[in-house]
Amino acid sequence: MNTNTGKSKPVKLHRPDQIKAYLDKYVIGQDEAKKTLAVAVYNHYKRLIHKDEAGSKVKIDKSNVVLLGSTGCGKTYMVKKIAEYLDVPCYIQDCTKITASGYVGSDVEDCLVGLLRACNYDMESAERGIVILDEGDKIARKEAGVSITRDVSGECVQQSLLKLAEGDIVGVPPFGGRKHPEQPLLYIDTTNILFILSGAFVGLEDIVAKRIGADTRRIGFRDADAPGSNISCLDDVRPEDLREFGMIPEFIGRFPVITHVDPLDREALKRILTEPKDSILSQYRELMRMDGIEFDIDGEVFDLVADEAERLGTGARGLRAVMEKLMRDVMFDAPRDAALHGASALTLHRDAAQKSLGKVLRKAE
Numbered sequence: 001m002n003t004n005t006g007k008s009k010p011v012k013l014h015r016p017d018q019i020k021a022y023l024d025k026y027v028i029g030q031d032e033a034k035k036t037l038a039v040a041v042y043n044h045y046k047r048l049i050h051k052d053e054a055g056s057k058v059k060i061d062k063s064n065v066v067l068l069g070s071t072g073c074g075k076t077y078m079v080k081k082i083a084e085y086l087d088v089p090c091y092i093q094d095c096t097k098i099t100a101s102g103y104v105g106s107d108v109e110d111c112l113v114g115l116l117r118a119c120n121y122d123m124e125s126a127e128r129g130i131v132i133l134d135e136g137d138k139i140a141r142k143e144a145g146v147s148i149t150r151d152v153s154g155e156c157v158q159q160s161l162l163k164l165a166e167g168d169i170v171g172v173p174p175f176g177g178r179k180h181p182e183q184p185l186l187y188i189d190t191t192n193i194l195f196i197l198s199g200a201f202v203g204l205e206d207i208v209a210k211r212i213g214a215d216t217r218r219i220g221f222r223d224a225d226a227p228g229s230n231i232s233c234l235d236d237v238r239p240e241d242l243r244e245f246g247m248i249p250e251f252i253g254r255f256p257v258i259t260h261v262d263p264l265d266r267e268a269l270k271r272i273l274t275e276p277k278d279s280i281l282s283q284y285r286e287l288m289r290m291d292g293i294e295f296d297i298d299g300e301v302f303d304l305v306a307d308e309a310e311r312l313g314t315g316a317r318g319l320r321a322v323m324e325k326l327m328r329d330v331m332f333d334a335p336r337d338a339a340l341h342g343a344s345a346l347t348l349h350r351d352a353a354q355k356s357l358g359k360v361l362r363k364a365e
């Protein structure tokens with residue numbers, strides 16, 4: 001197995017403010033997470049340069065990140081965008097697919113194979129890539145602290161991730177799958193790979209609230225109308241809370257940076273429809289443009305869509321789903337009208353939107 005060593009470009013250092021400015025073009029809100037990630041990533045890659053500097057006596061530790069928060073609010077998206085900006089490979093490993101070695105499923109090393117694949121087996125690039133450990137909350141042990149009845153599989157997966165996260169030279173089968181005695185292995189050094197553990201961590205807020213003695217119903221994000229509802233308990237997550245949740249201390253120790261995304265409220269959802277580069281609106285516009293149609297959507301329609309998406313409770317993911325339903329008839333009729341009558345401009349108004357949405361909702365009932 002040949003690897004493309006020697007071809008990769010040196011890492012270009014980007015300042016935290018530059019990383020954040022790039023994220024701002026795509027991701028609405030989430031300032032806390034953006035800042036924390038930008039600093040962590042900057043320091044991570046500075047560490048790489050520092051290592052090569054002659055005469056440096058201080059060893060800088062790696063700072064893997066825990067990224068918490070509700071589904072569809074930008075966790076994976078932000079990390080992917082950072083990797084894109086820095087031009088480093090990124091691989092998303094679903095932690096629920098990892099099993100403790102010896103069982104059916106994938107080994108922890110599979111994430112390194114994924115990373116290698118993501119950069120066409122360029123070993124140098126892979127060795128400074130980013131691995132997102134998605135659904136990271138699913139590898140918590142179920143009964144934290146109860147040693148007799150606890151479910152050990154999650155704990156075993158955490159154990160097996162320790163060395164990778166800290167930095168080790170790991171032999172991986174080039175094409176993934178089980179290690180085989182006859183198969184030559186590729187050796188990959190994980191010292192400079194940044195690991196980001198992400199997950200919804202449902203229930204963590206209650207743990208934090210219990211520790212700080214607060215009432216989640218009052219300050220948690222579930223009650224959107226309460227004063228100060230934008231203060232989430234996730235602002236104050238400490239390592240001991242993660243431990244209580246079921247992460248083992250050795251694991252937490254290797255992920256010193258903890259940050260979170262906020263749930264997206266109606267206003268944020270509305271902005272996501274139109275503001276980001278590659279926004280949903282601009283995507284539909286582009287599709288219509290290919291049929292020679294200048295397409296627009298009335299501002300009021302976005303209120304409808306945001307309401308409906310908020311009701312779905314899947315964060316920004318709901319927007320896409322609602323828009324697809326809303327646009328079905330328009331996307332069906334418009335190309336024909338353009339071909340037959342040379343229609344060249346089209347605006348989706350609130351009435352029409354409400355009608356198609358109503359139709360869909362009635363069907364769903």
Ligand SMILES: Nc1ncnc2c1ncn2[C@@H]1O[C@H](COP(=O)(O)OP(=O)(O)OP(=O)(O)O)[C@@H](O)[C@H]1O
Pocket residue numbers: 026027028029030069070071072073074075076077078134199200272276315316317
């Ligand atoms: N804050 C945001 N600004 C702009 N777009 C967003 C934002 N949050 C989410 N999105 C959009 O929603 C999609 C899904 O978000 P993402 O994959 O980051 O969810 P997640 O937080 O990782 O959720 P999960 O816990 O389910 O994995 C993204 O691809 C992006 O298009």
Ligand SMILES: [Mg+2]
Pocket residue numbers: 075076077134198
């Ligand atoms: Mg995700």
